[in-house]
Amino acid sequence: MPLLCLGLSHKTAPVEIRETVAFTPKELGPVARELTDLPGINEAVVVSTCNRMEMYLGIDSRELAQEARSQAESWLRRRFGIEQDFPAETFFHHAGPEGVRHLFAVASGLDSMVLGETEIFGQIKDAYRAAHEHGATSRNLNKLFQEAFRVGKLVRNTTEIQRGSTSVGAVAVELAEKLFGDLAGCQVMLLGAGEISRRTAQSLQSRGASSIIVSNRNYDRAVEFAAEMKGRALAFDDWQKEVHAVDILISGTSAPHTIVHPEDLHAPLRRRSNGRPLFIIDIAVPRDVDPAVNDLDSVYLFDIDALEKIADEGRQRRQREMHRCEEIIAEHVRASAIFRPTTHPKLPGIDPAPSQSC
Amino acid sequence: MPIDRIYVYLATACFFGGFVFALQALRGNQSRTPRINLSVMGVGFILQCLFLAERGRAVKQCPVTNTFELLVFVAWCLVLLYFVIGATYRWSLLGLFTAPLTFLLQLMAILAPDPPPPVIGPVHFWNELHKSVSLLSYGAFGLACVAGVMFLIQDHQLKKRRLNTLSFNLPPIHYLHQATRRLILFGFVLLSVGIIAAFLMERSNPGHSLAPVYVIWAIYGGMVCYDFTRGMSARKGAIASVLAFVAPLVTLWIFAH
Known part of the structure; x- marks a missing residue:
C-alpha cells in the first residue's frame, strides 16, 4: 500500500502559519479517524506539535494517490477555514520511500529545530497511539510506526546526535548534573533577578532542584521573583551568610564590577563539611564573579562565554553526527518491507520534493 | 606449566x-x-x-x-x-x-x-582472617585510588572547561568523591580488623613482620581522622587516595623481593 506524507514544519512555514494549522493532543485521534473516511485513504496518523503538523496516510493504491492527496488537502482547508493561498513552499509532501525516510528522520530528531532533541519521539508515539485507539491505523501504518520507533532508538543509542547541550540553560543543567548527579535537594541561589537567571533556575528546578533563594539589591523585586519561583528572598547584603548551604550560585546582576571574590568564599567553603562542590554560573556582562574563584578547591565557575562555547560545541557535535544518522536511516528505509520503491516506484502526480500550497 | x-x-x-x-x-x-x-x-x-x-x-x-x-x-x-x-x-x-x-x-x-x-601446618582462624581481610582492604584502597583518578581527570576537565566524550561518560564528580571517602573508610575498617586478628594470631612476635601494615594503617587512619575532624576538600581527598595507594603497592613490592 502506498504511503503519502503531507504537512508543514518549521522548515517550510513561519510560526504565523503553523499556529493556524495545528491540532490539540485530544484532537489527534478523531482527526486521524476523520481522514480515513475520505475516499482512497485507509489509514492515517496525524502529528501536531509546535514545530510541525504532518499527516501520514496509507492510501488504497498508487492510482488513487493524486485523488487522496487532493482530498486530504481540501479537508485541511475546510478544517482550518484556509481561504488565502499560502506561499508555494509552505506545505510539503513525500510519497513512498521518501515518506518513510522523512518519518524516520523526524522520529530520530533530525528534522527538529534543536537537532537531536528527544521530545518529538514521545510526541510521535502519542500521535500514533491516539490514531490507533481511534481505529485509524491498520497493518501498514502499524508496521511503519513500530519501525520508526525502532530506528529512532537505534539512531539515538548508536550515535551522538543527542549528546551535549545546545543552549545555555541546558548546558547549565547538564553541568549541574555532571557535578551533583541527582539535582533533587540541591539548593540554588540567584544573585540578581534577570530573565536569564530566572530561566536557568527554572531549568534546574524542573530537574529537581528544590530550594531557590533570590538575593537582589532591590529587595521588593527579590520578593516578587522568589514568590514566582516558590523560593525565598534574601537581602543582598546577606548572601555571603547563606552561601555555605548553596550548591548552585547563579549570578546575573548589572553591577559594573565583580561582586563575588575568592575571599568571600573561603569561610563558607570551610563550613561545607561533606566536600560538596559549588557550581557558580556567571551570566552577567560585565562579569559578577572574579575568575580567580575557579582556582578554589571544589568550586567550578562557568561564565556566559564558557557556557556558550559548550553549547556551540554541542551543536557542532550533533551536526557532525548527521551523516551517520542519515546512513542508518537510509539503510533501514532500504530494508523496510513496506512502501518499497520497487512495488511503488512513483505515485502518479506526486513529486517527492516539497511543493505547492494547500 | x-x-x-x-x-x-x-x-x-x-x-x-x-x-x-x-x-x-x-x-x-x-x-x-x-x-x-x-x-x-x-x-x-x-x-x-x-x-x-x-x-x-x-x-x-x-x-x-x-x-x-x-x-x-x-x-x-x-x-x-x-x-x-x-x-x-x-x-x-x-x-x-x-x-x-x-x-x-x-x-x-x-x-x-x-x-x-x-x-602445610595447622590452619589458624585468626591467621586466615588476618590475611584475607587485610588484602581485601588493599582492594578497597586500590578502588579508592581508581575513583580518585577519575575524580582528578574530571576536576581538571571542569576547571579547564574542556568537556569531551570521556567527560560525558564519567560518573558525577560528587559521587566519585563520596565513593573515594567510603572506600577508604571501608578499607580502613577492614585493615583494622586484619590487624586485630594479627594480634590474636599464635605468633611470638606479631609486630615485626607487620610493620609495613602498621604504616599503611597509620596513613589511611590519618586520612580518615583528618577528613572527619577538619574536613578534606574533594580534590585533596582524591590526591591523597592516589598517593596513599603507593604505600600498599610498595609493601607488595617489598614482599615481592
Whole structure:
C-alpha cells in the first residue's frame, strides 16, 4: 500500500502559519479517524506539535494517490477555514520511500529545530497511539510506526546526535548534573533577578532542584521573583551568610564590577563539611564573579562565554553526527518491507520534493 | 606449566584486553563502554577464582603463601569490589580505570617468584582472617585510588572547561568523591580488623613482620581522622587516595623481593 506524507514544519512555514494549522493532543485521534473516511485513504496518523503538523496516510493504491492527496488537502482547508493561498513552499509532501525516510528522520530528531532533541519521539508515539485507539491505523501504518520507533532508538543509542547541550540553560543543567548527579535537594541561589537567571533556575528546578533563594539589591523585586519561583528572598547584603548551604550560585546582576571574590568564599567553603562542590554560573556582562574563584578547591565557575562555547560545541557535535544518522536511516528505509520503491516506484502526480500550497 | 599459572596468564590477558577494548570504545567516541569490556573482566575474574581455588586446595589455606599468590589475591579483591560497586552504581567506566591497575598487579605477580607451597601446618582462624581481610582492604584502597583518578581527570576537565566524550561518560564528580571517602573508610575498617586478628594470631612476635601494615594503617587512619575532624576538600581527598595507594603497592613490592 502506498504511503503519502503531507504537512508543514518549521522548515517550510513561519510560526504565523503553523499556529493556524495545528491540532490539540485530544484532537489527534478523531482527526486521524476523520481522514480515513475520505475516499482512497485507509489509514492515517496525524502529528501536531509546535514545530510541525504532518499527516501520514496509507492510501488504497498508487492510482488513487493524486485523488487522496487532493482530498486530504481540501479537508485541511475546510478544517482550518484556509481561504488565502499560502506561499508555494509552505506545505510539503513525500510519497513512498521518501515518506518513510522523512518519518524516520523526524522520529530520530533530525528534522527538529534543536537537532537531536528527544521530545518529538514521545510526541510521535502519542500521535500514533491516539490514531490507533481511534481505529485509524491498520497493518501498514502499524508496521511503519513500530519501525520508526525502532530506528529512532537505534539512531539515538548508536550515535551522538543527542549528546551535549545546545543552549545555555541546558548546558547549565547538564553541568549541574555532571557535578551533583541527582539535582533533587540541591539548593540554588540567584544573585540578581534577570530573565536569564530566572530561566536557568527554572531549568534546574524542573530537574529537581528544590530550594531557590533570590538575593537582589532591590529587595521588593527579590520578593516578587522568589514568590514566582516558590523560593525565598534574601537581602543582598546577606548572601555571603547563606552561601555555605548553596550548591548552585547563579549570578546575573548589572553591577559594573565583580561582586563575588575568592575571599568571600573561603569561610563558607570551610563550613561545607561533606566536600560538596559549588557550581557558580556567571551570566552577567560585565562579569559578577572574579575568575580567580575557579582556582578554589571544589568550586567550578562557568561564565556566559564558557557556557556558550559548550553549547556551540554541542551543536557542532550533533551536526557532525548527521551523516551517520542519515546512513542508518537510509539503510533501514532500504530494508523496510513496506512502501518499497520497487512495488511503488512513483505515485502518479506526486513529486517527492516539497511543493505547492494547500 | 601448571594449570593454575595458566589461569593467571589468561586472566592477565583478559584484563589487558578489557583495558584495550574500553580505550578503543572511548577513542571511537562511543557513548558507552562496550559489553565486551565487562565480559572480559568477568572472564578474568572467573580465571582468578579458578586459580585461587586450585591453590587453596594445594596449600589447604587462604592462598597467599608467597608473593605471586599475594598479588593475584589483591588483584582478585580489586575486581571483586569493582563488580560490587560498579554494578551498584552502573559505573561502566570504572572497568576502564580498574583494568590497567588489575593488569599491573597481575603482571607483577607473573614476574614475582613462585616457590613451591611451604610445608602445610595447622590452619589458624585468626591467621586466615588476618590475611584475607587485610588484602581485601588493599582492594578497597586500590578502588579508592581508581575513583580518585577519575575524580582528578574530571576536576581538571571542569576547571579547564574542556568537556569531551570521556567527560560525558564519567560518573558525577560528587559521587566519585563520596565513593573515594567510603572506600577508604571501608578499607580502613577492614585493615583494622586484619590487624586485630594479627594480634590474636599464635605468633611470638606479631609486630615485626607487620610493620609495613602498621604504616599503611597509620596513613589511611590519618586520612580518615583528618577528613572527619577538619574536613578534606574533594580534590585533596582524591590526591591523597592516589598517593596513599603507593604505600600498599610498595609493601607488595617489598614482599615481592
